[in-house]
Amino acid sequence: MAAKSMTLLWGSGSCPCWRAMIALEEKNLQGYNHKLLSFDKMEHKSQQVLDINPRGQLPTFKHGDTVVNESYAICLYLESHFKSQGNQLIPDGPEEQALMYQRMFEGLTFYEKLGSVIYYDWYVPEGERHDSALKRNKDGLVVELGLWEGYLSKGSGSFLAGKSFSLADVVVFPTVAFLFRFGLSAGRYPKLEEYYALLKDRPSIKASWPPHWLEGPEEELLLKDI
């Protein structure tokens, strides 16, 4: 079985890792080797990771001798390599496909805007922080949320690229889950909440849910007023 020749090094509560894990589940690649590493203990900078991934980042992924570490690259590689296995994640129709790619890459901006708020103190050293910058990042996230709320209300299906679950959902769902984990108001963003509720119990997503989230909420609700 192909899954036996795969190894994923990952961290709990990382959107990029989660994307890779959802894709592996969707392509019926359960049974791949995997190892949970700790960001807190800096294990993503360990030799084990650096041997495969010079960036010292998670996910780190190997299929046989083939290395693919970037989460979007893992998704596209798996779909291409296991096209007829599990769920088809890139729609055939050119219009749906165009929409899927469009949303998939807008998803990078969505994730970046989320990170610029919830990871602000993590990315910006203390002496360089400015309330004005954090405020601008929050305003940017609000505009971004408005776009996605609009996409979901005007869309022609429940998923991001129409009537079927696709790679757009694989890569964007973790961002949406993070938003609610960090306290986003379901009342203010009803379409995003609906989307979250629709997908959170999907088998691929449930099976890959960040384990430390199951232990309870610990995060500060940084987004409750957004």
Next chain:
Amino acid sequence: MAAKSMTLLWGSGSCPCWRAMIALEEKNLQGYNHKLLSFDKMEHKSQQVLDINPRGQLPTFKHGDTVVNESYAICLYLESHFKSQGNQLIPDGPEEQALMYQRMFEGLTFYEKLGSVIYYDWYVPEGERHDSALKRNKDGLVVELGLWEGYLSKGSGSFLAGKSFSLADVVVFPTVAFLFRFGLSAGRYPKLEEYYALLKDRPSIKASWPPHWLEGPEEELLLKDI
């Protein structure tokens, strides 16, 4: 001809626009409608753009009624839709394909690290700038340049994903061209210089060269000491 039903709104000297234009050339889609807009005059926020692209960004691209604006999405869409037209941009072999996707997405980090230095004053309001932050960004770019210099010396071909030109080159070449435009030392980065020299006269790249670059160097050589 398909190109006649395509419209690209673009700006000169934008890496994302350039990516789309190289892909269009490689797929033999010359003759597409296009309009050069001015970032200085804020034309990327004009109604003409906003009607197609709510983000008010360039490139903005339409094929018939199908909208695809994100540069990576345009590249993947064109390759999928015109697979057998022009040059094949995604290799068939799984290993080469994996490497291509890997480099393609690392290319986003490369571009971001470049931008964090050359656009620092543009992105960060005056009262929020810190020498320590710009220094860190420069250090990050140096590390990043080391990675790519290494990829090019260890690679099994002249291109980023091996022996053939691929989407990885389409999306990363503009970043490399920007590096040298902003004064990167060819002596310190010989492999990148070699790669730049190999590709700069390729027809797809020459045909889409940023027009205002042809008028002469105006940029400050912000990268000359990197």
